[in-house]
Amino acid sequence: xxxxxxxxxxxxxxxxxxxxxxxxxxxxxxxxxxxxxxxxxxxxxxxxxxxxxxxxxxxxxxxxxxxxxxxxxxxxxxxxxxxxxxxxxxxxxxxxxxxxxxxxxxxxxxxxxxxxxxxxxxxxxxxxxxxxxxxxxxxxxxxxxxxxxxxxxxxxxxxxxxxxxxxxxxxxxxxxxxxxxxxxxxxxxxxxxxxxxxxxxxxxxxxxxxxxxxxxxxxxxxxxxxxxxxxxxxxxxxxxxxxxxxxxxxxxxxxxxxxxxxxxxxxxxxxxxxxxxxxxxxxxxxxxxxxxxxxxxxxxxxxxxxxxxxxxxxxxxxxxxxxxxxxxxxxxxxxxxxxxxxxxx
Amino acid sequence: xxxxxxxxxxxxxxxxxxxxxxxxxxxxxxxxxxxxxxxxxxxxxxxxxxxxxxxxxxxxxxxxxxxxxxxxxxxxxxxxxxxxxxxxxxxxxxxxxxxxxxxxxxxxxxxxxxxxxxxxxxxxxxxxxxxxxxxxxxxxxxxxxxxxxxxxxxxxxxxxxxxxxxxxxxxxxxxxxxxxxxxxxxxxxxxxxxxxxxxxxxxxxxxxxxxxxxxxxxxxxxxxxxxxxxxxxxxxxxxxxxxxxxxxxxxxxxxxxxxxxxxxxxxxx
Numbered sequence: 001x002x003x004x005x006x007x008x009x010x011x012x013x014x015x016x017x018x019x020x021x022x023x024x025x026x027x028x029x030x031x032x033x034x035x036x037x038x039x040x041x042x043x044x045x046x047x048x049x050x051x052x053x054x055x056x057x058x059x060x061x062x063x064x065x066x067x068x069x070x071x072x073x074x075x076x077x078x079x080x081x082x083x084x085x086x087x088x089x090x091x092x093x094x095x096x097x098x099x100x101x102x103x104x105x106x107x108x109x110x111x112x113x114x115x116x117x118x119x120x121x122x123x124x125x126x127x128x129x130x131x132x133x134x135x136x137x138x139x140x141x142x143x144x145x146x147x148x149x150x151x152x153x154x155x156x157x158x159x160x161x162x163x164x165x166x167x168x169x170x171x172x173x174x175x176x177x178x179x180x181x182x183x184x185x186x187x188x189x190x191x192x193x194x195x196x197x198x199x200x201x202x203x204x205x206x207x208x209x210x211x212x213x214x215x216x217x218x219x220x221x222x223x224x225x226x227x228x229x230x231x232x233x234x235x236x237x238x239x240x241x242x243x244x245x246x247x248x249x250x251x252x253x254x255x256x257x258x259x260x261x262x263x264x265x266x267x268x269x270x271x272x273x274x275x276x277x278x279x280x281x282x283x284x285x286x287x288x289x290x291x292x293x294x295x296x297x298x299x300x301x302x303x304x305x306x307x308x309x310x311x312x313x314x315x316x317x318x319x320x321x322x323x324x325x326x327x328x329x330x331x332x333x334x335x336x337x338x339x340x341x342x343x344x345x
Numbered sequence: 346x347x348x349x350x351x352x353x354x355x356x357x358x359x360x361x362x363x364x365x366x367x368x369x370x371x372x373x374x375x376x377x378x379x380x381x382x383x384x385x386x387x388x389x390x391x392x393x394x395x396x397x398x399x400x401x402x403x404x405x406x407x408x409x410x411x412x413x414x415x416x417x418x419x420x421x422x423x424x425x426x427x428x429x430x431x432x433x434x435x436x437x438x439x440x441x442x443x444x445x446x447x448x449x450x451x452x453x454x455x456x457x458x459x460x461x462x463x464x465x466x467x468x469x470x471x472x473x474x475x476x477x478x479x480x481x482x483x484x485x486x487x488x489x490x491x492x493x494x495x496x497x498x499x500x501x502x503x504x505x506x507x508x509x510x511x512x513x514x515x516x517x518x519x520x521x522x523x524x525x526x527x528x529x530x531x532x533x534x535x536x537x538x539x540x541x542x543x544x545x546x547x548x549x550x551x552x553x554x555x556x557x558x559x560x561x562x563x564x565x566x567x568x569x570x571x572x573x574x575x576x577x578x579x580x581x582x583x584x585x586x587x588x589x590x591x592x593x594x595x596x597x598x599x600x601x602x603x604x605x606x607x608x609x610x611x612x613x614x
Binding site for chain 1: 510511547549550561562568607610611613
């Protein structure tokens with residue numbers, strides 16, 4: 001039953017090879033999230049390398065997939081995303097492949113693997129399920145997070161906040177940031193790619209004059225809420241989570257427009273081995289059930305079309321994130337040397 | 346002696362219960378031999394080693410008594426790193442392991458500073474007490490191991506899958522911070538705090554803040570201000586231990602909150 005429904009669904013999105021490619025593409029662009037009920041059962045051995053995720057919620061997803069597929073023998077190797085990336089590349093150089101799949105918490109790491117030619121191409125019906133601008137041939141985003149400007153509602157109104165990230169350098173606002181934090185460094189990388197080295201260096205210097213440094217971005221958001229600074233630079237979910245635990249928190253979110261300040265980054269998955277099994281496993285991660293679960297429980301943004309963002313966050317379509325190939329965010333070395341050069345690291 | 350072993354036993358029981366009778370990954374200074382997974386067969390060896398250490402440390406103090414500051418105190422560290430008992434206690438009960446380091450440096454510094462012999466003997470007594478307390482803890486661990494109540498000691502770091510497991514690992518890492526600090530490795534201890542925060546606590550604090558924002562705020566301050574500041578200010582080991590114990594109590598509370606939240610979480614499918 002499951003396989004039949006699955007084939008019907010594929011047909012509906014134009015995935016079957018006999019459709020003319022134009023029609024297939026057009027239909028594929030309209031693809032929406034599938035339900036787990038429409039997917040085939042998973043059977044066989046799979047080894048997944050899993051980057052450290054959100055407090056065990058990725059584990060819950062994997063446990064649920066296991067429970068639903070008793071004939072799936074899923075082995076998981078856990079570790080820091082960067083360490084697993086290096087392992088996969090090293091294993092490939094040694095002529096061995098232990099992982100069938102890699103689920104990384106940030107897409108920068110994905111770039112290192114796709115650049116090495118280790119990831120296999122994904123079917124278009126699968127990538128077509130992703131929101132426009134987030135469809136890639138050799139990997140797929142799973143869930144996203146957006147850069148935001150959390151601000152203290154007693155000190156500022158939304159109208160007082162510039163809608164350009166570059167304008168913050170010359171503003172009079174006190175700013176909380178966490179330069180040692182990986183998400184911040186990815187954001188600076190995006191700025192470097194979009195605005196260039198000099199503008200980014202000037203921005204870092206400008207903001208550092210009125211910035212307070214925190215160890216992590218939850219610390220930034222808490223500092224904003226306490227009124228230590230007017231606003232902060234942080235991923236969206238810290239604010240949503242803090243507000244969930246403290247509903248009267250003096251916090252709201254502002255967004256810049258079409259610049260690195262509202263970059264959408266994502267966790268991502270790629271297949272390293274051939275066959276249907278790794279691909280169908282990825283399909284499970286893109287189901288509306290998994291996407292909705294990670295949205296409601298981890299406040300992550302579903303990356304599949306037609307699904308709503310977590311409560312408290314505007315629709316992605318109403319925001320204007322910059323167009324950046326997320327894999328390029330792996331290029332951290334020039335970012336770190338730039339940050340060191342201007343003295344913020 | 347009996348009193349010391351009884352005391353260490355109760356400490357070990359508390360520890361074992363709090364860890365769910367699971368040994369933690371080991372990261373001993375030297376090589377961790379397979380003997381740590383067969384403690385019972387090595388108890389007589391450990392007992393001999395403790396006696397040997399007591400005699401060797403005593404000889405250092407005797408030498409100080411006779412020759413003054415000429416006494417070579419660096420050998421105390423070499424003696425301690427030489428014995429297998431080192432890994433046996435490190436892999437089973439880090440808090441007492443830290444006390445031993447604290448005791449070694451208590452004697453060493455007292456001699457290096459040229460304080461009166463009576464004071465050095467006081468420090469020596471504390472060190473001997475820590476060694477016997479550790480021996481008691483290892484003997485108890487050997488019993489648990491024989492009953493199959495202790496998991497095999499891992500010789501490589503393992504990844505924690507769930508939030509509550511991560512919090513338990515953080516508590517263990519904080520014990521190691523005290524041990525490294527007692528070993529006078531201030532920068533190593535400070536880096537461990539930083540790494541534990543970024544690589545472990547950061548992964549669970551998002552889920553935790555939904556349960557208790559004030560608790561997260563307090564732990565954030567401990568990780569980023571209170572503990573690193575105490576380490577860098579070269580505070581007394583006891584003071585650092587108290588900060589860590591206070592953090593561990595908060596982490597224990599956090600674990601209960603995450604376990605409760607996990608029970609109430611919706612199903613994926």
